[in-house]
Amino acid sequence: MVTFTIPQPTYEAPDRGPAQGSAGLRAIETVSVIGLGYVGLPTAALLASRGLKVIGVDLKQDAVARINEGRAHIAETDLDMILDAVVKGGKLQARTSPLPADAFLIAVPTPITADKKADMRAVEAALASIAPVLKRGDLIVIESTSPVGTTERAAAQLRSLRPDLRFPDAAPEQADVFMAYCPERILPGQTLRELVDNARIIGGLDHASALRAREVYAHFARGKMMLATSREAECAKLAENAFRDVNIAFANELATLCEGMGVDPWAVIRMANLHPRVNILSPGPGVGGHCIPIDPWFLHHAMPEQTPLIAAARGVNDGKPLRVANRVQRLASRFKEPVIAVLGLAYKPNVDDLRESPAVEIARTLADRGVGRLLIAEPNIARLPHELAGRPDVQLVEGSVAVAEADIVTILVAHSRFRNLDRAALASRVVVDTVGLLKAEQA
Template sequence: MTAANKEFAERDSAFNTISVIGLGYIGLPTAAAFASRHKKVIGVDINQRAVDIINRGGVHIIEPDLEELVKNAVEVGYLRAVTAPEPADAFLIAVPTPFREGHQPDMVFVEKAVTSLAPVLKKGDLIILESTSPVGATERMAEWLAALRPDLRFPQQDTTAPDINIAYCPERVLPGKVMVELIKNDRVIGGMTPRCSVRASELYNIFLLGECVTTNSRTAEMCKLTENSFRDVNIAFANELSLICDEQGIDVWELIRLANRHPRVNILQPGPGVGGHCIAVDPWFIVSQHPDLARLIRTAREVNDSKPLWVVDKVKAAVADCLTATGKRAAEVKIACFGLAFKPNIDDLRESPAVHVTELIADWHAGETWAVEPNVESLPESLEKKVQLCELGLALEQADVIVMLVDHTAFKLIPGQQIKQRWVVDTKGVWR
C-alpha cells in the first residue's frame, strides 16, 4: 500500500455508506470519487435510463476519465444506482436548482430530494447540500427535515449535539476537468454549526487532496454565488468590448491580446453569451434577494443575456448580403451553426447561448438551419423540429452562412483558409 493510499485508508471510517442524490454532471463524478476510495456508494436519480446505464458500468454524460472510474466501481461493487434513497451514513444532494419566471430561484428539486431521503434518516447521519442555492437555503432545508422527522434533533434545534449534522458545500469544478478538479481543488465547507463543518470535512477528506476551508452555511452559499458572479461580470466586460469593437471596426481579439500585455490586466474572451448551470444562473440568485443593491451584477447578466440577440442580428445581415450577392431566395440559403454546448469539448447544453442562438435563427430563417455538434447524438427538444444535426464536412461543403458559436477543438483544427464561405459570423475568433 502506498503512503497516499494508507493516508486515505486511515481517514474517517464512520462513513461506511454514502448516498449521492442526483447523478448528473456533479453527482455522478462525486459518487465515483468516493467509490474509488473503496466506500460503498448508493447513487440516487429519478431518471431510470441513467440508473440503468450506470448499473451496467456506463455513463450518460461526457466527462474525461469518468467512464473508467464508474465501470471499475460498479464491477467491484462499490457503486450502484437506484431511483429512491436507501439508508446511508451521509447524504449529498446534487440536484438542479433552476430559476422560475422573473429569475427567482426554484428549490423544488432540493425539496423533493429532502422529502425522499427523510424517511431513511437515522441518528448520526450527515446531510450536505451541494446544489447551487440562494443564501439561507441550507437553513430552509433543515426546517423541511425537522418538519418531516420530528423524532430527530437538527442543528437549528440543538447546536451542540444534534442527531443530524447539516452543511453546505458547493462544487468548484470545470466541465471537462471535473475528475481532476474535484479531487485537487479546495472546498468551502459551510456547516450549520462548527461540528457540522468538521463532520463534512471528514467526509470530503476521504478523497480530497485540496484543503477543506470551514465557515458557516450562509457564507458558503454566498461564496459560491460570488465566485460565479465575479466571472460573469468579467465575461460581460469582454462581451461589451466586442460590441464596441464591432462598431469601431476593431478586431476585439487582437485588442484583448494587446491589453492583456499590461501586467495588471487580464481580460477574458468574448463569445455568443454565457451558458452552463452556474455562471448563467447563480448571479440571478443574488439579484433576486437584493434587487436594489446588486446593480452591477444585474447589468452584467443583462449584457450577457442580450449577446445572443446581437449575434442573430449579425446573421441576419450576413443572410441579406448573401441574398443580394447570389440572387438566391431566402428558402434556398443554408445556415450552419457550429457548436451547441455551453463550452468547448463537452456535451452539456444547459443554459447554452449557442442553443439559444440556433433556435432564434431557426425560428426566423426561411431556409434550412443546421447544427454541427460532434459531442451529441441528438438535438435538444427545443431544436429537434426546427434544426437538422449535420456532419462537419457536409456543413463546410454546402452551407451558405457559417455561424461559429463554440470553439470545439475539432473546429479549431480547421485552418481559416479552408473556410470557403464568404459569410462567416465568428463569435469566438476561431477563423477571423
C-alpha cells in the same frame, strides 16, 4: 444565523485512507448521493473508488439502468473507466429511491423560474425523500448551488418531518444529525481531476457539522478545505459565478463596442492584456452552462437594490445571443436561399453539455425566423436537441459538410475539432466568428 469560531481556517486534506470518524462517532462507511448528474455521478464514482459503499439515487430510470451497467449517461473524461470498476466491485449501486446511509450528499439541479428566482423544488424533494431513512449520527451535505440561507431552511424542513431528531439549526453542537453546505467547483470535461485537486469550502450549520463533512471529502480531496458557516459557503459560491459573469459581460460589451467602431476586439483584448494588472476575458455568443447564467440571480433577488451591477451583467450576457442572431440574419438577407453553417451547440468547448447554451438559443432564433437552411455541426452529440429536432430546415451534419455547403459560417463554440476545418473553404464564405477561433490561430 449560527455563528462559531473555526480554530483552523484552512485544512490540507491528507493523502491517507478512509477517515476514522470524529471522536465518539461511527466512521462514515456508506454515502448516498442524491442526483446523479454532471456533479453527483462523478462524486459518487470517486467516493466508491476510495472504498466507500455508495448508493446513488436519481429519478431517471434510464440513467439508473446505465449506471448499474457501469456506463455513464453523461460524457466526462475517464468517468466510464472508474464507473465500470466500482460497479463491478460492488461499491456503487444506483436506485430511484434512497436507502439508509451514514452520509447524504444532495447534488440536484437548482434552475431559475420564469421570473428569475431560484427553483428549489428539487432540493426540497430530495430532503423529503431522505427524511424517512435518517438516523442519529447521519450527515447531510447540500452541494446544489443555492440562495443564501438554504441550509438553514433545509434543517427547518427536516425538523418538521422528523421531530424525533435534533438538527443543528435548533441544537448547535448537540444535534443528532449533522448538516453542511459544500458547493462544487468543477469544469465539465475535467470534473474528476478538479474534484480531487480544487479547494473546497465546507460550511457547517455548526462546527461539529463542518468537521463531520470534512471527513467525507478527505476520502478523495487533495485541495485545501476551508471550514466556514453555511451562509458564508453559500454566498461564496454565488460570488464566484457572479464575478465571472460580470467579467464576461465586460468582454462581451467591449466586443460589441469594437465591432461598432470597426476595430478588431480580439486584437484590442490581446493588447490590453499586456498590461500587468489587466486580464480581460474572451468574449463569446453569450454565457451558458448550469451555473453562471443562473446563480447571479440568486444574489440579485436577495437584495435587488444593492446589486445593479450583477443585474446589468446578466442583461449584457443574456442579450448577446439575440445580437448574434440579428447579425446573421442581416448577412443572410444578401442571399436568395441562404445556407447557414452553425458550428457548435454546446455551452463550452469539447463537451456535450447544452444546458443554457447561447448557441442553442441562436440556432433556435434563426430557425424560428426562417432565416435559411441551418446545417448544425456539433461533434459531441448524436441528435439535435428538442428545440431544433424535427424541423425540415435544420440538419445535424459534420463540420466539413456544413462549411462546404454554407453561404455563411457562424462559429459559436471553439471545439478542438473545428480547428481542422478547411481554411480555404472558410476564406470563401461569410464568417461570423463569435469566439475568436480563427483570430486565435492567426495570433
